[in-house]
Amino acid sequence: MKRHLSFLNLFFGVMILSTVGNVCAEFALFYYAFTKFGVSNAVESDLSSVGLFFIGSAVGRSIIAPILAVFFDKFSSRVSSFAIDISYIFVLIGILSFYSYSELTLLGIFIATTLTASLSQLHHSSVGFSAIKQNVQKGKGEVILATVFAIQNSAGLLVAGVISEYFGLKGCIYFALVTFIPILFLYPRIFPMMKDKVKAKEDFVLSFKKGFDFLIKDKLLLFFGLSVLIFNFVGALIPAFVKYASIETFGTNNTVVGFILAGGLLLGTVFYRFFKKFAQKQSANHILPISFLPNIIALLIAYIFPNIYAIGFLYLTACFGSGLRNVVIMGLRKERIPKELTARVNTLYSALINVGQIMGGLFIIPVAQSNLRLGIQYAFVVVCLSGFFAFFFIPKVKVSEAIK
Numbered sequence: 477m478k479r480h481l482s483f484l485n486l487f488f489g490v491m492i493l494s495t496v497g498n499v500c501a502e503f504a505l506f507y508y509a510f511t512k513f514g515v516s517n518a519v520e521s522d523l524s525s526v527g528l529f530f531i532g533s534a535v536g537r538s539i540i541a542p543i544l545a546v547f548f549d550k551f552s553s554r555v556s557s558f559a560i561d562i563s564y565i566f567v568l569i570g571i572l573s574f575y576s577y578s579e580l581t582l583l584g585i586f587i588a589t590t591l592t593a594s595l596s597q598l599h600h601s602s603v604g605f606s607a608i609k610q611n612v613q614k615g616k617g618e619v620i621l622a623t624v625f626a627i628q629n630s631a632g633l634l635v636a637g638v639i640s641e642y643f644g645l646k647g648c649i650y651f652a653l654v655t656f657i658p659i660l661f662l663y664p665r666i667f668p669m670m671k672d673k674v675k676a677k678e679d680f681v682l683s684f685k686k687g688f689d690f691l692i693k694d695k696l697l698l699f700f701g702l703s704v705l706i707f708n709f710v711g712a713l714i715p716a717f718v719k720y721a722s723i724e725t726f727g728t729n730n731t732v733v734g735f736i737l738a739g740g741l742l743l744g745t746v747f748y749r750f751f752k753k754f755a756q757k758q759s760a761n762h763i764l765p766i767s768f769l770p771n772i773i774a775l776l777i778a779y780i781f782p783n784i785y786a787i788g789f790l791y792l793t794a795c796f797g798s799g800l801r802n803v804v805i806m807g808l809r810k811e812r813i814p815k816e817l818t819a820r821v822n823t824l825y826s827a828l829i830n831v832g833q834i835m836g837g838l839f840i841i842p843v844a845q846s847n848l849r850l851g852i853q854y855a856f857v858v859v860c861l862s863g864f865f866a867f868f869f870i871p872k873v874k875v876s877e878a879i880k
Contacts, residue, residue, distance in 0.1 A: 637734015
């Protein structure tokens with residue numbers, strides 16, 4: 477038992493490393509969009525460069541990942557995990573090869589972000605959740621998952637900021653390639669050779685529909701997802717707010733932004749166990765409004781003082797709130813989604829919440845890019861709407877009863 481637990485810890489450590497590489501590659505494209513298109517002044521910057529990054533990221537998670545998830549559930553977790561990661565490696569090599577001959581265009585940024593985001597989503601939602609469900613006791617995986625998710629994203633953001641500042645996009649891609657090698661050697665141990673499969677002859681549309689039907693029927697997961705969808709009109713875009721606000725104080729230095737983005741996510745992990753205990757006593761419909769309250773206060777401060785320090789505080793409160801949300805949502809997804817639907821339902825859930833990011837990329841980013849204070853006003857309205865929606869529509873059940 478101790479050997480199994482030690483190996484499981486090793487696996488999640490290596491998974492953190494691989495996803496750090498993925499986040500590094502994806503956010504290198506975020507920094508590249510600013511640098512390539514001359515975003516030295518938020519007022520004069522080009523709308524589409526940054527907006528397309530967020531839209532491409534959301535399209536990959538919302539459209540491509542759910543389709544690929546059907547194939548993940550059809551085959552053994554071991555085979556599917558290998559396929560996802562090897563495909564991701566080829567995508568990175570493709571981006572590197574293209575960039576070696578030519579600068580990335582706006583379309584190139586969109587395609588590269590879409591492909592890396594879709595495979596990243598599968599790596600997290602399918603591989604991570606499958607490993608947890610097969611190897612961790614019931615009711616004990618949500619803190620692990622939330623911690624892994626936060627650490628890998630914070631480290632990836634920091635590494636992307638530092639490497640892109642000194643070695644550019646190529647350096648980030650090379651780093652991502654190297655980090656994906658170790659996990660390939662651990663899949664044979666973490667997943668059994670043969671897994672329960674969805675029938676191979678099952679119609680593709682019917683197979684996809686099963687995951688969709690489950691999500692629609694589970695009102696708790698569905699309305700949590702819809703609430704986060706509304707929040708993600710601005711929530712997922714706050715890193716761009718940080719970048720815009722930092723330009724006036726720190727210029728285009730990506731390292732500073734990387735430290736801010738990484739520090740915020742790490743802050744949330746410190747309180748995960750407290751969040752879990754706190755959430756167990758709450759009604760499910762109170763979780764999101766409570767998590768949004770610090771954001772609302774920070775948005776008011778940022779509106780009065782629209783500088784990097786106020787925006788940085790806004791980002792920290794967003795990360796603090798996401799820590800509470802993540803512990804609860806990870807628990808719901810781990811315990812309520814059947815093993816045979818793991819990939820499909822998890823990626824569909826992620827697809828749902830990323831629709832908000834697409835809308836934000838289209839409508840909020842252009843506003844914030846030309847007028848940061850007006851963007852903050854829009855953000856305030858969106859966060860309040862999300863909180864009201866969660867309070868009135870999420871079923872009124874105890875979290876401890878929903879996750880068991």
